[in-house]
Amino acid sequence: AQSVAQPEDQVNVAEGNPLTVKCTYSVSGNPYLFWYVQYPNRGLQFLLKYITGDNLVKGSYGFEAEFNKSQTSFHLKKPSALVSDSALYFCAVRNTGGFKTIFGAGTRLFVKA
Amino acid sequence: GAGVSQSPSNKVTEKGKDVELRCDPISGHTALYWYRQRLGQGLEFLIYFQGNSAPDKSGLPSDRFSAERTGESVSTLTIQRTQQEDSAVYLCASSASGVSMHEQYFGPGTRLTVT
Numbered sequence: 001a002q003s004v005a006q007p008e009d010q011v012n013v014a015e016g017n018p019l020t021v022k023c024t025y026s027v028s029g030n031p032y033l034f035w036y037v038q039y040p041n042r043g044l045q046f047l048l049k050y051i052t053g054d055n056l057v058k059g060s061y062g063f064e065a066e067f068n069k070s071q072t073s074f075h076l077k078k079p080s081a082l083v084s085d086s087a088l089y090f091c092a093v094r095n096t097g098g099f100k101t102i103f104g105a106g107t108r109l110f111v112k113a
Numbered sequence: 114g115a116g117v118s119q120s121p122s123n124k125v126t127e128k129g130k131d132v133e134l135r136c137d138p139i140s141g142h143t144a145l146y147w148y149r150q151r152l153g154q155g156l157e158f159l160i161y162f163q164g165n166s167a168p169d170k171s172g173l174p175s176d177r178f179s180a181e182r183t184g185e186s187v188s189t190l191t192i193q194r195t196q197q198e199d200s201a202v203y204l205c206a207s208s209a210s211g212v213s214m215h216e217q218y219f220g221p222g223t224r225l226t227v228t
Binding site for chain 2: 032034036043044045046049051090092094098099100101102103104105106
């Protein structure tokens with residue numbers, strides 16, 4: 001069965017500092033991995049995905065994520081956080097055999113000015 | 114272009130009543146998903162439709178829940194005999210075929226409150 005764990009309910013960083021939001025997954029076979037963001041009073045938005053190829057994938061708003069197969073992780077990173085990055089971030093996984101997508105519980109990111 | 118739309122945006126219903134939630138996907142998107150998001154929690158997969166294939170209903174929590182989709186267009190999620198634990202935001206998403214098939218575009222959701 002597929003599962004996603006986001007071990008941190010909340011991450012606090014100062015503006016300008018690097019940020020990391022953690023995600024680990026479990027899936028049979030090769031994974032497709034995703035990050036989505038939910039801004040206050042706005043719908044969920046796609047940020048980035050890993051399908052195949054380079055382990056480091058780049059997405060919207062300067063975010064990137066690194067796929068680590070041995071550690072079954074897909075952590076979201078940004079070199080320099082902005083206050084406007086404050087939002088709820090969801091990691092998601094799907095196996096290559098279907099479309100059913102499992103989302104993590106979400107991590108709330110607070111960026112302090 | 115137009116995004117995914119859902120209606121109603123809010124629905125308050127009495128326990129035991131049936132409700133119907135509607136989703137209009139992005140035109141041309143072959144896949145459609147329904148999720149439930151309880152307050153302060155993550156997304157819970159309910160069901161997805163892909164083209165003319167049989168839907169994956171593995172996430173529906175009980176037989177009170179059902180969904181239909183007509184071709185590659187509108188979908189309705191029906192909850193019969195609503196219970197208070199059904200209160201949540203119900204999200205719909207759609208995705209295209211081809212290279213963008215993995216990216217889901219979400220609607221604004223329907224907030225369901227069962228009193």
